[in-house]
Each structure stands twice: as structure tokens, then as C-alpha cells.
Amino acid sequence: MSTIIESLKWRYATKIFDINRKLTDNQVNTLKHSISLTASSLGLQPYKIIVVSDHKIKKSLFPHSYNQLQITTASHLFVFCAIEKIDDSYTQEFIKLMSKIQNKSMEDLHGYKSMINNFINNSDDGAKLLWASKQTYIAIGNLLTTCALEEIDACPMEGFDAEKYSEILSLKEKGLKVLALVATGFRSKDDKYGIMPKVRKVYSDLFVEM
Amino acid sequence: MSTIIESLKWRYATKIFDINRKLTDNQVNTLKHSISLTASSLGLQPYKIIVVSDHKIKKSLFPHSYNQLQITTASHLFVFCAIEKIDDSYTQEFIKLMSKIQNKSMEDLHGYKSMINNFINNSDDGAKLLWASKQTYIAIGNLLTTCALEEIDACPMEGFDAEKYSEILSLKEKGLKVLALVATGFRSKDDKYGIMPKVRKVYSDLFVEM
Numbered sequence: 001m002s003t004i005i006e007s008l009k010w011r012y013a014t015k016i017f018d019i020n021r022k023l024t025d026n027q028v029n030t031l032k033h034s035i036s037l038t039a040s041s042l043g044l045q046p047y048k049i050i051v052v053s054d055h056k057i058k059k060s061l062f063p064h065s066y067n068q069l070q071i072t073t074a075s076h077l078f079v080f081c082a083i084e085k086i087d088d089s090y091t092q093e094f095i096k097l098m099s100k101i102q103n104k105s106m107e108d109l110h111g112y113k114s115m116i117n118n119f120i121n122n123s124d125d126g127a128k129l130l131w132a133s134k135q136t137y138i139a140i141g142n143l144l145t146t147c148a149l150e151e152i153d154a155c156p157m158e159g160f161d162a163e164k165y166s167e168i169l170s171l172k173e174k175g176l177k178v179l180a181l182v183a184t185g186f187r188s189k190d191d192k193y194g195i196m197p198k199v200r201k202v203y204s205d206l207f208v209e210m
Numbered sequence: 211m212s213t214i215i216e217s218l219k220w221r222y223a224t225k226i227f228d229i230n231r232k233l234t235d236n237q238v239n240t241l242k243h244s245i246s247l248t249a250s251s252l253g254l255q256p257y258k259i260i261v262v263s264d265h266k267i268k269k270s271l272f273p274h275s276y277n278q279l280q281i282t283t284a285s286h287l288f289v290f291c292a293i294e295k296i297d298d299s300y301t302q303e304f305i306k307l308m309s310k311i312q313n314k315s316m317e318d319l320h321g322y323k324s325m326i327n328n329f330i331n332n333s334d335d336g337a338k339l340l341w342a343s344k345q346t347y348i349a350i351g352n353l354l355t356t357c358a359l360e361e362i363d364a365c366p367m368e369g370f371d372a373e374k375y376s377e378i379l380s381l382k383e384k385g386l387k388v389l390a391l392v393a394t395g396f397r398s399k400d401d402k403y404g405i406m407p408k409v410r411k412v413y414s415d416l417f418v419e420m
Contacts, residue, residue: 002240004359008247008352030212032417036410037218039354039366043409050418057420098409130340134390137344138366141351142218144249149214149359156249156348169420180344199253199308200246207242208260210267210379 004149011148013155015193017073017185022053027152028076031184034146035078038139042116044094046086046132047139048176050079050169057168064164065181070155074183079169080140081176082132084125091116129177136179143182157181214359221358223365225403227283227395232263237362238286241394244356245288248349252326254304256296256342257349258386260289260379267378274374275391280365284393289379290350291386292342294335301326339387346389353392367391 023031028051035049052058053076065071083090095113099106123131140156147154158180165171165178187194200206233241238261245259262268263286275281293300305323309316333341350366357364368390375381375388397404410416 002360004356005240005243005247008244011249013249030215032413033215034218036413036416037215037408038351039221039223041366041368045411045416048416048418050420052420054420094409097411101407101409130343133340133344134347137347138351138354141248141348141353142355143351144348145352145355146214150212156251158251174418197311198247199304199311201255201307203242203246206246206255206258208258208384210260210262210264 007148012194014153014187014191016069016188016191017075017153018188019073021186022075023152023184027150030150031143031146035139035143038142040135040138041131046083047136048081048083052077052079060168061165064161066159070157070183073188075185078182078184079178080136080180081171081178082129082136084175084177086120086128086132088117091120133179140180140182147184152184153187155183157183217358222404224363224397224401226279226398226401227285227363228398229283231396232285233362233394237360240360241353241356245349245353248352250345250348251341256293257346258291258293262287262289270378271375274371276369280367280393283398285395288392288394289388290346290390291381291388292339292346294385294387296330296338296342298327301330343389350390350392357394362394363397365393367393
């Protein structure tokens, strides 16, 4: 069996982390590097991630997360947010970055810029948020797999009070809308969920071959 | 640098695949296994994936995909669909499966079942589709990373005519709504995109540390 399958079998949605074990700077950097390399529609990376390691902040988020122990026991909490304002000036910044990295003139990139602006200007705020949300979840999927490969435990979470999170992390001022969390760290011996067999559909219920 | 980062740097959104190279059965199985191990909210896997290897079908999808060459040159096309009807009977099937795999009685699982039904019955069709879509994109993120690790090229795609796809793949009859594609195979030498440097935001634009 390949390494990736072994790793994915090893991972599980960790409910309690060992509070005495923290991610090293190297590990945090690998996770950030991985997130930054995630594929996104048109390459626009329409998200921002708050990486919370401060215990006081985690403690203040705890009661607004149904008191789930992942929040306070995690080493690092990745708070995935969509960028609310994706407009012409966002495209402009992206094209500037592309021009610099790929050593192309703004004229060379005119066609690509028009294509992006065409998409942006033909989508209303709701459609853009949905699009940005989907891209964000690709990054979450990538992060969870990266964690598994690096033997870092993780728990994806959607159960929290988005308004309270927004207040505590000043997300409105940053133009961000919180979507989901990934708590990371190392599984506690007290967490009974790690040894439970995974419940997964049989292939015939999950795939159709054509 | 860790393997995962090297692999993620190697991957890119492949525009043309080598039509002479196909995924082996083993490779297809690894990708399916990986998808099936993806984390999902409440464990419900609210999606189904059509795996298209038949060239005639790929050819019929091509004109409804802006004539993008990925469609016809890919070895296997993974068509990610959300399941439209997530209701009490869906929960019932899931709980039955959980009972079997984890060797628990239906009574033991009553609390979990109530929690799921509570979520389902308090969400309208739009909210459930959004929720299912997000879960589907976690699977897409996982698949893309798995492909990179297995040195299989891939391209995530959202540019296609969903209605035509639905018709050709009989998705309505299957109760599915198509969301996105991942074309897989092996990069063609004719694809110039593989050597272009990746455009990615600097960390300070992507992360906030707290």
C-alpha cells in the first residue's frame, strides 16, 4: 500500500490534543508552505488564514465553538477565511504579482487580466463568496492531507459561532469572512476516537465508472 | 525540504496530457482509495464521483468544456458531484453502515443520528447543497495532493456547461449535481505551462499570526 493511503488511514478528526506537545516552527512552516501551494481557480487564492497559537485567544474562542476541546488543546488553530472583496483592484494586484514572478509585461498579461475581470464583473457578491469558499475548501483538503503525511494530527471544524469569531479576530476590519477551522497538534492519549474504524461508503456507492 | 512540498511544487494545472499514457489500474485504485478516505462533515460523504475513462464520453463532453484539451487528452476524468437529496433516509443508511463497521447497536448510535437529523432538518435545500459542495471540495483538495505525491498530473476545472454534463452523464436520474472536474493523466511535452514559475502571494498577504 502506498504511503499516502497509509497516512490517510492514520489520520482522524482528532477530538483532544496533547497540550504538552506543540508544532515546531519547521512544522508550522511546512503547513503554511503547503497551503500557499494549493491550486485555486484562476490562481487567485481568494482567502486568508489566521494562524492562532496564542492560548488566550484560543480560550476566548472556546465558548463560541460549542466548548469543543480541540480549540483549547490544539497547538495551532488555522482559521480559514474568504476574502470578501474580490474586485478590479484585487485583479490588478494579482496581475502585478504575476508580472513580477513570471517576468512578463503588463501588456503580455492583458488577456488574462480581462478574463479574470470578466469573471469578477459578471458575478454578484453571493456568487463570488461561494466561489471563494470552494477554493478555500481545496486548501483545507490539501492541509489535512499534508498534516497526515507529516504525522501532525488535525481536526476540520465547522461548528462555531461565526459572528463571535469575527469579533474576536477582528475579521470585519480585515475584510474577511470565516468559513472553517483546522485545529492542529498531536493526539492526546485521552482521545478515544483515534482507534475507531473509519466509516466509509463502499466504492459502488461512491463511484460510478464510465 | 519535505517530500510533500517538493510534490506540491512539481504539480501544476496541466493543460495538455500525453494521450499515449494512461493511469494503471493500481493508480486509479490509489486515487479512489484516497478520495474515499477524505474527511467530511459528520462523516456523511455527501458526494459521488463519476470516473470517466471512455474516450467517446470524453469527446462528447469536450465541446461543453470550452474545448479545453484536458478533457480529451486526460486518462481519467473525475467528475465531482454533490448528492442532491440528503434526508432522514440518507442518515438512516449512514447509521446502518456505521453500526456495521463499528459494531455498535442502532440504540448506541441514536444520539449521533439525532444530531445529524437535527442538522439536516434545520437546513433548507440551498444550505444543504452549499454544505455538500464544501465537503466535495475537501475531496478535490485531497485528490490533487494525492496525485502530486503519486506523480500523476491533474487539472482541477470549473469551466464547463453543467446542464450538458448532467444530460450526457445522466446525473439528474442519479440525483447528482455536478460541481467540478479533476482531469488526471500525464503531462504532454507540448504543454508549456509546466515550466512556468508559480504565482503565489507572499506569506504576509496570505497569513495572519496571532
